[in-house]
Amino acid sequence: MEQIIWKCILQIRNTSPLVHNITNYVVMNNTANAVLAVGASPIMAHAHAEIDDMVAICQSVVINIGTLDEYWVSSMIQAAQKANQLQKPWILDPVGSGATPYRDTVLEQLLLLRPTVIRGNASEILALAKNNKATTKGVDSTVQSNEAVSAAHFLNQQFGSIVCISGETDIIVSDQQTICVHNGSTMMTKVTGLGCSASAVIGAYIAGIENKLDAVVAATSLFSISGEIAAKQAAGTGSLQVLLLDKLYNITQEEIQQHIRMEVKNAE
Amino acid sequence: MEQIIWKCILQIRNTSPLVHNITNYVVMNNTANAVLAVGASPIMAHAHAEIDDMVAICQSVVINIGTLDEYWVSSMIQAAQKANQLQKPWILDPVGSGATPYRDTVLEQLLLLRPTVIRGNASEILALAKNNKATTKGVDSTVQSNEAVSAAHFLNQQFGSIVCISGETDIIVSDQQTICVHNGSTMMTKVTGLGCSASAVIGAYIAGIENKLDAVVAATSLFSISGEIAAKQAAGTGSLQVLLLDKLYNITQEEIQQHIRMEVKNAE
Amino acid sequence: MEQIIWKCILQIRNTSPLVHNITNYVVMNNTANAVLAVGASPIMAHAHAEIDDMVAICQSVVINIGTLDEYWVSSMIQAAQKANQLQKPWILDPVGSGATPYRDTVLEQLLLLRPTVIRGNASEILALAKNNKATTKGVDSTVQSNEAVSAAHFLNQQFGSIVCISGETDIIVSDQQTICVHNGSTMMTKVTGLGCSASAVIGAYIAGIENKLDAVVAATSLFSISGEIAAKQAAGTGSLQVLLLDKLYNITQEEIQQHIRMEVKNAE
Numbered sequence: 001m002e003q004i005i006w007k008c009i010l011q012i013r014n015t016s017p018l019v020h021n022i023t024n025y026v027v028m029n030n031t032a033n034a035v036l037a038v039g040a041s042p043i044m045a046h047a048h049a050e051i052d053d054m055v056a057i058c059q060s061v062v063i064n065i066g067t068l069d070e071y072w073v074s075s076m077i078q079a080a081q082k083a084n085q086l087q088k089p090w091i092l093d094p095v096g097s098g099a100t101p102y103r104d105t106v107l108e109q110l111l112l113l114r115p116t117v118i119r120g121n122a123s124e125i126l127a128l129a130k131n132n133k134a135t136t137k138g139v140d141s142t143v144q145s146n147e148a149v150s151a152a153h154f155l156n157q158q159f160g161s162i163v164c165i166s167g168e169t170d171i172i173v174s175d176q177q178t179i180c181v182h183n184g185s186t187m188m189t190k191v192t193g194l195g196c197s198a199s200a201v202i203g204a205y206i207a208g209i210e211n212k213l214d215a216v217v218a219a220t221s222l223f224s225i226s227g228e229i230a231a232k233q234a235a236g237t238g239s240l241q242v243l244l245l246d247k248l249y250n251i252t253q254e255e256i257q258q259h260i261r262m263e264v265k266n267a268e
Numbered sequence: 269m270e271q272i273i274w275k276c277i278l279q280i281r282n283t284s285p286l287v288h289n290i291t292n293y294v295v296m297n298n299t300a301n302a303v304l305a306v307g308a309s310p311i312m313a314h315a316h317a318e319i320d321d322m323v324a325i326c327q328s329v330v331i332n333i334g335t336l337d338e339y340w341v342s343s344m345i346q347a348a349q350k351a352n353q354l355q356k357p358w359i360l361d362p363v364g365s366g367a368t369p370y371r372d373t374v375l376e377q378l379l380l381l382r383p384t385v386i387r388g389n390a391s392e393i394l395a396l397a398k399n400n401k402a403t404t405k406g407v408d409s410t411v412q413s414n415e416a417v418s419a420a421h422f423l424n425q426q427f428g429s430i431v432c433i434s435g436e437t438d439i440i441v442s443d444q445q446t447i448c449v450h451n452g453s454t455m456m457t458k459v460t461g462l463g464c465s466a467s468a469v470i471g472a473y474i475a476g477i478e479n480k481l482d483a484v485v486a487a488t489s490l491f492s493i494s495g496e497i498a499a500k501q502a503a504g505t506g507s508l509q510v511l512l513l514d515k516l517y518n519i520t521q522e523e524i525q526q527h528i529r530m531e532v533k534n535a536e
Numbered sequence: 537m538e539q540i541i542w543k544c545i546l547q548i549r550n551t552s553p554l555v556h557n558i559t560n561y562v563v564m565n566n567t568a569n570a571v572l573a574v575g576a577s578p579i580m581a582h583a584h585a586e587i588d589d590m591v592a593i594c595q596s597v598v599i600n601i602g603t604l605d606e607y608w609v610s611s612m613i614q615a616a617q618k619a620n621q622l623q624k625p626w627i628l629d630p631v632g633s634g635a636t637p638y639r640d641t642v643l644e645q646l647l648l649l650r651p652t653v654i655r656g657n658a659s660e661i662l663a664l665a666k667n668n669k670a671t672t673k674g675v676d677s678t679v680q681s682n683e684a685v686s687a688a689h690f691l692n693q694q695f696g697s698i699v700c701i702s703g704e705t706d707i708i709v710s711d712q713q714t715i716c717v718h719n720g721s722t723m724m725t726k727v728t729g730l731g732c733s734a735s736a737v738i739g740a741y742i743a744g745i746e747n748k749l750d751a752v753v754a755a756t757s758l759f760s761i762s763g764e765i766a767a768k769q770a771a772g773t774g775s776l777q778v779l780l781l782d783k784l785y786n787i788t789q790e791e792i793q794q795h796i797r798m799e800v801k802n803a804e
Contacts, residue, residue, distance in 0.1 A: 242510055
């Protein structure tokens with residue numbers, strides 16, 4: 001797996017795919033910098049008059065509902081529809097799923113457009129599945145992470161999306177495999193928008209890599225390992241953000257090999 | 269007083285209150301990071317369809333008019349009204365008060381909703397009071413900081429708000445006490461949005477601490493002392509921003525005790 | 537020339553001109569910090585109800601179309617018109633020129649308002665000229681940078697603007713001179729919005745310096761030399777951003793003299 005991850009990292013650095021982001025105000029700068037640091041090129045545009053043209057020149061789309069409003073929701077739906085029409089991959093980051101009825105209604109619409117990838121934390125993935133009629137049951141529902149994995153399987157089956165649950169362990173659920181990435185650092189939860197940046201980096205990887213599961217696993221590993229290395233050197237959350245961008249930019253094959261802790265389970 | 273401040277710092281770190289921010293585009297990232305660094309949790313949301321729901325799940329609201337427009341002003345008024353209805357504290361940051369008639373009109377409306385706290389620099393607090401019919405008179409009007417303190421007293425009497433005037437000395441005015449915090453660094457004025465971040469941190473503290481004056485004093489001291497320590501190590505304004513977040517995150521009781529310079533005057 | 541550049545740097549530090557920015561969401565924080573670091577004062581405001589008042593109290597305007605939409609385009613046109621009416625200089629940053637028909641239509645309107653300065657990369661300047669009917673011909677069209685210089689001359693002749701083409705070499709084209717600044721670092725292209733920050737710094741310099749060509753040359757040199765020095769120390773793109781702000785803030789006359797590499801050609 002390290003071989004595949006490193007190959008993906010080099011491929012993005014060498015091909016520099018163009019990624020169209022419709023994301024939230026809080027994280028636009030950081031996510032653009034994360035996309036640039038891994039070697040890809042971000043575009044941020046939301047005007048209805050140019051969404052179709054922007055999707056057409058990009059290789060993927062990132063949709064993040066963090067600071068949504070009526071205008072931006074229309075932009076998001078238009079972009080997802082255009083991406084589907086042009087058979088380009090897109091990722092949904094359902095920020096704050098479950099927090100308000102408005103978010104849940106918007107997310108229902110976006111899910112029906114079948115995102116290639118969904119990335120969120122456990123509570124967002126759970127809320128997304130519950131709101132879209134998953135019945136979680138049995139032993140699973142007593143254990144948060146197992147419950148979220150069930151929710152991810154449900155979303156995968158219903159909408160065909162690869163689902164990435166971010167957390168102390170990142171769990172990637174596809175119809176074939178469930179992959180656990182045991183990297184990262186709890187300090188990462190104290191910097192705003194690192195989940196959003198992870199989504200944007202996944203967006204860059206699905207833009208440039210044919211096998212979408214490889215792309216998600218590589219991007220997630222790269223991001224969590226970089227965060228882990230950065231957190232070890234960081235005096236606090238300010239320097240963590242700086243060191244994370246540095247590491248996304250200059251990580252080596254040796255660092256990947258040294259830090260990676262991953263488990264792969266094939267679907268039963 | 270150091271005891272109270274440190275107790276407040278620990279309480280926010282331990283309880284991690286949820287703070288709803290309707291703030292300006294320039295500082296969203298930094299203020300979210302400042303709120304996270306002190307241990308609280310920021311939410312940023314402005315869609316009319318979800319304002320009420322967001323206020324309901326948060327423990328306080330921060331309203332900052334920096335990059336206001338018609339839509340966002342409605343969001344701000346709606347959030348302040350909902351906060352009042354649910355008896356949740358909220359803070360107003362009157363960015364650019366006095367700069368344009370539009371800002372002054374908007375601020376008049378927001379003041380009538382009686383913010384729990386107002387934080388601005390001396391010229392903003394002065395403009396706010398003048399625009400709302402304070403008559404400043406006598407010796408005071410020749411000295412900018414004294415004039416601003418008079419303006420703060422007026423605002424406190426008219427609208428019941430605790431008023432924090434940021435500057436070389438931060439001055440906190442309530443109906444019972446006037447407290448001067450002699451910490452900080454002039455280099456802080458060369459980083460965008462540190463005043464806005466101070467407001468957001470105060471927003472986090474009034475969310476989690478019952479005594480609102482203690483909360484404002486603790487948040488202001490924490491912020492100014494952290495900035496002072498960071499500025500001493502900073503090579504320039506870029507590193508100041510990074511070091512400030514680090515210090516907000518990892519400040520110790522010893523550092524508070526060592527640096528605090530405060531005066532308390534009881535109301536006559 | 538070093539003498540003029542250093543005089544300009546000191547003049548901005550000493551006079552701290554006020555700059556009105558209507559810019560994109562991605563870079564608002566960074567560009568505000570860049571403007572502050574060089575000693576000027578940024579204002580960011582876009583509400584139609586206050587555009588005229590803001591232009592009136594500022595010494596220049598920066599218009600950057602990065603994340604444009606209908607509302608913001610109206611703000612931009614209103615600000616440019618007001619700046620012209622009050623004879624205040626303004627700079628246009630045509631982000632993504634040529635990427636979509638919508639951008640090109642908006643840029644046509646803005647060009648007719650005759651910006652004092654235009655700053656973009658070679659492909660943006662080329663697209664801007666092509667869209668506005670420049671015919672590039674002969675040997676030039678086979679060489680990208682020469683082609684861009686021709687485009688810059690066309691824009692200068694048609695709209696009276698000083699044109700700054702950013703790139704490995706920054707090329708500044710006026711009706712009298714063409715000036716090449718051979719500073720900078722390729723790592724700068726991997727941090728989002730450094731071009732936008734360069735535009736904002738030029739905006740600060742045309743606000744405070746009478747001779748507009750001197751202002752553009754000084755701002756461009758300052759920015760590229762600061763970036764070059766910062767890149768040498770940077771471990772990656774995260775620290776580059778921090779070190780660049782530090783250097784914009786604390787650069788010395790010696791550092792300017794030591795690093796400057798410039799060529800001046802008078803118009804034939």
